Amino acid sequence: MKTMKLLFAFVAILTLSAFTSVTTEPGYSVGDMATDFKLENIDGRMISLSDYSDAKGFIVVFTCNTCPYAVAYEDRINDLNKKYAQKGYPVIAIMPNNTDIKPGDNLEAMKVRAQEKGFTFPYLIDKNQEIFPQYGATKTPHVYVLQKTNKGNQVKYIGAIDDNYQDASAVNTKYVENAVDALLQGKDIKEPHTKAIGCSIKI
Numbered sequence: 245m246k247t248m249k250l251l252f253a254f255v256a257i258l259t260l261s262a263f264t265s266v267t268t269e270p271g272y273s274v275g276d277m278a279t280d281f282k283l284e285n286i287d288g289r290m291i292s293l294s295d296y297s298d299a300k301g302f303i304v305v306f307t308c309n310t311c312p313y314a315v316a317y318e319d320r321i322n323d324l325n326k327k328y329a330q331k332g333y334p335v336i337a338i339m340p341n342n343t344d345i346k347p348g349d350n351l352e353a354m355k356v357r358a359q360e361k362g363f364t365f366p367y368l369i370d371k372n373q374e375i376f377p378q379y380g381a382t383k384t385p386h387v388y389v390l391q392k393t394n395k396g397n398q399v400k401y402i403g404a405i406d407d408n409y410q411d412a413s414a415v416n417t418k419y420v421e422n423a424v425d426a427l428l429q430g431k432d433i434k435e436p437h438t439k440a441i442g443c444s445i446k447i
Contacts, residue, residue: 271380272388274436277396278304281375283338283368286355291366293336293390293397300332301391301400301427303420306340306370306381309357310348311443314384316409318361321385324405324420325365333389333424335365340376340384341446376445383442389423400427403438 272278282292293302305321307314325335343350351369358367370376379388380402389401401423406415419438426433 271378272399272402274399274402276399278388278390278399279378280397281378283370283375284351285366285368286351286358291336291368296334298332299334299392301389301424302397303328303333303335303424304379304388304390305335305337305385305405306376306379306383306387306445307337307385308339308341308346308349308443309353310341310346311384313409313442317385317405318363320405320412322361322364327421328424329365331424331428333427337363337365337367338370338375339367340370340373340381342373345446373447381440382445383440384445385442386440386445387420389420389427391427401433401436402440403435404440409441 278293280293282290285291293299296302303324307317307321309315321335321337329335339349339354341349347353354367354369357363379386381388385405387401387403387405388399390397391400392398401420403419405418405420406412407417407419408415417435419435422435423433
């Protein structure tokens with residue numbers, strides 16, 4: 245009987261580990277080097293950061309179709325790309341959710357949403373949910389500003405896009421814009437880490 249109890253306990257631990265392994269990934273901290281990835285874009289191409297040889301860095305945004313917070317930020321994400329892609333910091337959007345749980349976030353739905361909103365940036369799917377845990381993303385949206393260095397892409401900012409998801413006209417502090425502007429000017433980022441506000445990533 246004792247052996248059976250131990251066996252059940254062991255199986256329970258393994259099962260719990262399987263379901264929690266994605267969420268316990270610590271992810272990157274400011275100053276870490278981010279590894280590259282190769283993910284499918286809505287146009288069928290496989291996209292990597294290394295494809296952007298002229299970029300000075302990247303605004304990597306984990307986002308989706310179905311989260312109301314992410315939807316509220318769609319236009320602002322598009323505006324970030326329009327403002328900073330030409331300055332060397334393009335937006336790379338990644339959809340991290342499990343599409344079995346959120347079918348409205350599948351690749352076909354992503355294509356439709358991108359066309360409806362006129363996305364000007366790549367919209368990639370983290371199909372195997374391997375990339376967002378590496379970054380440590382937990383929300384949609386969750387932003388990572390990277391800067392190219394001789395050693396690779398260094399994480400310079402992690403967190404929210406700004407301080408008001410409900411109303412773009414009521415924003416007081418534009419965290420991502422401030423971070424990228426500082427990098428472009430060769431200055432330190434005053435707030436390199438903020439709290440991401442959004443829906444939890446579905447695993």
